Amino acid sequence: MTDLHYLSAHELLEAYRTMALSPVEVLDAVEARADAVEPAVNALSDRLQERARAAAVEAEARYAGRGGGEPRPLEGIPVAVKEEQPIAGLPLRLGSLLTDDTPSPVTHPVVERVLAAGGVVHARATTPEYSCAAFTQSALWGVTRNPWNLGYGPGGSSGGSGAALAAGTTILATGSDIGGSIRLPASLCGVVGFKPPYARVPGIPPFNLDTYCHDGPMARTVADTALLQNLIAGAHPVDPVSLPATRPVVPDAAKARGLKVAFAVTIGDFPIDPDVAANTRALADSLRSAGIKVEEVAIPITQETVFTAALIHYGAIFGPMITELGDDDRLSRYARRFADRAGQALAAHGFFKGLSMEADIQQALADVFADYDAIICPTLGSAGFLADDDYVDHGVTVDGTYLDFYLSAALTPVFNVASRHPVLNIPTGRAANGVPTGAQIVGRAYDDATPFHIGATAEEIHRWWADPVWRPDLTGKAI
Template identity: 55%
Template sequence: MSDLAHLPATQALKLFRTRALSPVELMTAVIERAEAVEPRVNALSETMFEQALEQARKAEHAYVHGEPRPLEGLPVATKDEQPIAGRRASDGSLAYAGHVADTTHPVVERVIAAGGIVHARTTTPEFCCAAYTHSRLWGITRNPWNLDYSPGGSSGGAGAALASGTATLATGSDIGGSIRLPAAATGTVGYKPPYGRVPAMSPYNLDHYCHDGPMARTVADCALLQNVIVGPHPADVVSIRPAVHVPERLGDVAGLRIAYSPDLGNWEIEPDVAANTRAVADALATAGAVVEQVEVPLRRADVMRAAFIHFGAIFGPMVAGVADAHRDELTPYALAFAEDSRAALARDGFLAGLELEGRIYAVIGDLLDRYDALICPTAGAAALPAGEDYVDTKLTVNGVQLDHYLEYSLTPVFNIAGRCPVLNVPSGLSSYGVPTGVQIVGRSYDDATVFRIGAAVERVLPWPTRPQL
């Protein structure tokens, strides 16, 4: 049953269609896997297993009678942040523990409409405002590859569920790296679509840092889910028309010009992350791409400054508003995020932040005018220790103490450059057994190229998808 629990979604669909596998068999395997590993991993905030089995039986009927939809019968875990009408909408916070949603997120709507079975929801940090996953409401979510480490955040539960075999597909969201960081730390695939490609909910649909997107164990599975959730939605004014789908046949990378940056300028990168990123660059060259190492004149201090000014205008005030009324119920990291972002906005002002974002994007825009794509590490360190919130502790990467732990992440650059599609794929294992990841960054709204490159990495540099818990 553990082999079935890690079966790729695209393979499962083929087996469903030939009746070599039943949706009930797959769902049973995933549930049994969850019951075995969840006490140690803690990736699922809510489970609906009995309901899921009933839906799997209906999916089985659809395959018998020739009516299957694109995700028919697949177990899909949705991020707890994405509401489902009639179910708890806590945002990972004790302050909202009793709240119930009255609407369903467009991404979840589309998963269900496509026949996906939402058998579970996945854990997040409080208000999704951290790059690790633990909260006072749900406790600590752990990395299946090494339980001493976090699976990243904020879609950490999604990454951990995929890696541990308790979901076949998962949804995530990304405001500073929240899809890509967990994907990197758990050896999975995560996609930050370009802004507006996938519909979101008000008011964060109006925040160009915010992206809902797919997570999976393979590039093809990630494309499968992306093609279900993509496209305009009547409730989202910025959702782009028409829907643009990732092609089923991606082709090879022969002749593509790919820029390779080991550090995006001056990010600290641990040796094992650096070596694994270099291996991806070499693999793409082996596959026929023209890969050139480039200097990127960015400074992580500028990126952090721009990001926290931006957070101080939209995201931070939301957390601060809850903190004003429920301070005793919030985590130290949520309180610190509210205070840090509010202070950044007050100190510099929103206009200064936008001007800085423009200068940052000019660097990326110039680079992508000369190359088809850019590859770089997803984070400077493979993962953060489980349960540490870095409020009173400083993070050291590559022997250098960082001013703020988020400086270990190379992802916020591409929330600033929000129209660039970014795919995280695994690049290897770190010295302590936790995976590392590489970001594949495309030109504005060029989704197909990043998937084409990701598929090539997967072919030439295959990665293990099953940790030994």
């Protein structure tokens, strides 16, 4: 069996059960892949090889019946954890020179549950400083690059997770999302990522109380993403607002047939590059051919409303975390600029104005969901962000429209404002620059299953990672 590092978690679990493969063999394959491509991609901030090998050996023993109990749901599956999610005994650097190697006293609930399920946490994935950018670079870890085109970034802030999945240096990964930080890397790396509805997956204080914040799963397939989501969801004592576990989601294309889906090639006045628009339309057409009722709609939410509301929110919560670090010249330009921009929005408009704008966004979506089971729209209007650019001194041009703030190219913050909606990113194709494009499948509030059923339908048609053609070519590439 070749390319073990690109097998799905479901394929590996079946191979483990039949003893066709062993967890140690697969870990070796993933580690060998990382040895080969990490110098170019730079997606892993830490490689936890010693503890990962011990976990893989234990998993192998469980499958062989040599003690340790029955195999658990993720037994022996390599998982890369977003470095922002702490692990007790390991430093929590947050991509910043302002932090040090003091061991964390706590483990994030998501990581705790991955470990309890038998996942082999073999690496931690890179982030931008304090996870406050939609690209992934920092003075601490350097530049993380997109395996599909090394001149471009993998998105952020879960960019290391997305790049590792695309490069084949992990099987599953975790992420977090405050403005698109799961969905943007998933889109740009051609993988799958799920932003759960608020409080579905437990977080840690104080950001567990921020309704924009979501921890969630990333993988190469819809089924693997659901597998990880089912294991990390549910109430946890460290997060008093986390919701009780619900029935596990099992993606089923048959359950998508007959659903009524609103297709929006954009939201409001967000500009969309032609390649992104064409690939999103092609997805809508393929879903129609599979028996889903897809109708094009207009969603009257303006870019100005979304980003004014979001920046006010960030200015009240996320921005102060950065400004409290003080006037330290080790803080990156992009982190400082983000805090300044958010603080200015809050000062100019006030928090109540932001809430009023959020209410308008929520109502516009509610009007669509009165008639439809789901919404499909692009994840990012642009065909990607350059890897070596911090986008402080300029914005981006999307389909001929110049946007002062590069993040304005993302359609993701709409659903951090409307945080109770589950959103699944799936691939839609690739742009002319070779960088993948993605679409958001948005469900009604707390209806997690519907996006997965629709995603399973699309995956059944397009195959993506089941097709060896859908692989980034990293042969001989280096920076």
